Amino acid sequence: MTRGQIANVDLVKQVNSSAVYRLIDSRGPISRVRIAELSHLAPASVTKITRALLEQGLIRELEHQASTGGRRAISLTTVTQPFHLVAVKLGREELQLTLYNLSGQEHGRQVLPFPRRELDNLMAALHRHIADFIQRHAGERRVVAIAVVMPGLTDAQAGRVIYHPSYPLAGVALAERLGALLGLPVFIGNDIRAQALAEHYFGASQDCLDSVLVSVHHGVGAGIITEGRIFKSQGRDVAEIGHIHMDPLGERCDCGNVGCLETMVADAALLRQAERMLAQGYQSCLAGEALTMSALCRAALAEDRLAVNILRQAAERLGQALAIVVNLFNPQRVLLSGALCEAEELVFPIINRAITHQSLPGFHQGQPIIRARFQHDQTIGGLALVKRALLEGELLQRILEQKS
Numbered sequence: 001m002t003r004g005q006i007a008n009v010d011l012v013k014q015v016n017s018s019a020v021y022r023l024i025d026s027r028g029p030i031s032r033v034r035i036a037e038l039s040h041l042a043p044a045s046v047t048k049i050t051r052a053l054l055e056q057g058l059i060r061e062l063e064h065q066a067s068t069g070g071r072r073a074i075s076l077t078t079v080t081q082p083f084h085l086v087a088v089k090l091g092r093e094e095l096q097l098t099l100y101n102l103s104g105q106e107h108g109r110q111v112l113p114f115p116r117r118e119l120d121n122l123m124a125a126l127h128r129h130i131a132d133f134i135q136r137h138a139g140e141r142r143v144v145a146i147a148v149v150m151p152g153l154t155d156a157q158a159g160r161v162i163y164h165p166s167y168p169l170a171g172v173a174l175a176e177r178l179g180a181l182l183g184l185p186v187f188i189g190n191d192i193r194a195q196a197l198a199e200h201y202f203g204a205s206q207d208c209l210d211s212v213l214v215s216v217h218h219g220v221g222a223g224i225i226t227e228g229r230i231f232k233s234q235g236r237d238v239a240e241i242g243h244i245h246m247d248p249l250g251e252r253c254d255c256g257n258v259g260c261l262e263t264m265v266a267d268a269a270l271l272r273q274a275e276r277m278l279a280q281g282y283q284s285c286l287a288g289e290a291l292t293m294s295a296l297c298r299a300a301l302a303e304d305r306l307a308v309n310i311l312r313q314a315a316e317r318l319g320q321a322l323a324i325v326v327n328l329f330n331p332q333r334v335l336l337s338g339a340l341c342e343a344e345e346l347v348f349p350i351i352n353r354a355i356t357h358q359s360l361p362g363f364h365q366g367q368p369i370i371r372a373r374f375q376h377d378q379t380i381g382g383l384a385l386v387k388r389a390l391l392e393g394e395l396l397q398r399i400l401e402q403k404s
């Protein structure tokens with residue numbers, strides 16, 4: 001066989017194994033006969049694939065009484081607890097690491113400062129911190145993958161960073177370089193897009209195939225899930241909702257334009273606005289207090305006029321931008337994550353009203369916006385990236401090729 005044919009044979013193997021694994025994951029406990037029917041694979045192929053999955057401990061057999069009576073029937077179900085991963089958030093001068101198993105249980109977490117530095121030192125430091133973390137927390141546990149999520153832009157398919165706001169990673173094949181250092185497969189992705197996928201797999205949009213997560217923190221970003229997958233363009237990130245142009249006379253944004261949504265509703269923008277109004281002598285219970293998003297939300301819920309006005313205006317702007325997203329993607333659900341959620345009673349009805357009035361009537365039902373489940377878990381997106389790699393076959397194949 002030529003190299004190309006071998007590659008094709010491997011690909012077919014991977015596609016078939018992942019089709020069987022996905023069926024067991026989504027429909028299990030399920031019989032081999034039923035898997036063959038649903039996957040259109042020959043029963044002999046199903047037997048062969050399930051044998052390999054059993055050998056690696058990825059699935060197990062359950063024996064039960066057949067519905068037709070008489071003979072005992074065997075069904076298959078996935079096993080996720082023994083497989084672990086380290087999810088890393090490569091943030092803005094901060095590193096967060098979490099050890100999860102594939103069921104989503106946490107077995108260790110660490111947050112540490114991670115200052116800017118040049119590329120070779122950066123890679124060495126990243127490698128050292130992850131290796132130390134594995135040594136300290138994993139013990140005898142089987143670690144099968146690493147996932148790195150980050151702000152900025154990534155080409156997740158190629159494992160390449162396009163832009164990171166804090167580190168000189170532009171153009172770096174991070175997945176490959178880190179993978180070679182750690183001896184484990186590494187998956188990378190944008191933090192918000194990955195979080196949207198986590199909400200789809202484990203969180204507030206589990207029951208729908210199409211959803212949008214909007215995250216308002218340091219910046220404003222979105223992750224769009226269509227048909228259960230992250231909506232993207234040739235593997236690259238899309239949905240930079242924070243840079244939707246809202247005001248031609250607005251403030252200068254980090255991206256170089258003016259009047260982006262981010263300059264109006266991100267946490268820093270709201271706190272700046274509060275500070276300015278306080279300096280101008282507006283009455284508020286916030287005068288003399290440390291200005292934080294929590295304090296602003298608390299003040300708004302206590303009907304402090306200044307705080308109410310700031311949050312109301314932000315909610316209206318956010319609603320306007322979300323109505324555009326709803327018109328474009330017609331999601332079944334829109335999730336919001338961010339400190340703004342602390343003033344949910346005030347903010348959500350305003351956003352919902354904007355969506356209701358500004359998007360197509362058939363595109364929204366009831367209360368379109370709800371709170372995302374993962375408000376504070378910065379690494380949960382990494383768990384989703386690894387789960388995806390397992391379901392889509394790339395990681396599954398790696399595990400199947402390991403000696404058990």
Ligand SMILES: [Zn+2]
Binds near residue numbers: 253256257260262
């Ligand atoms: Zn911008």
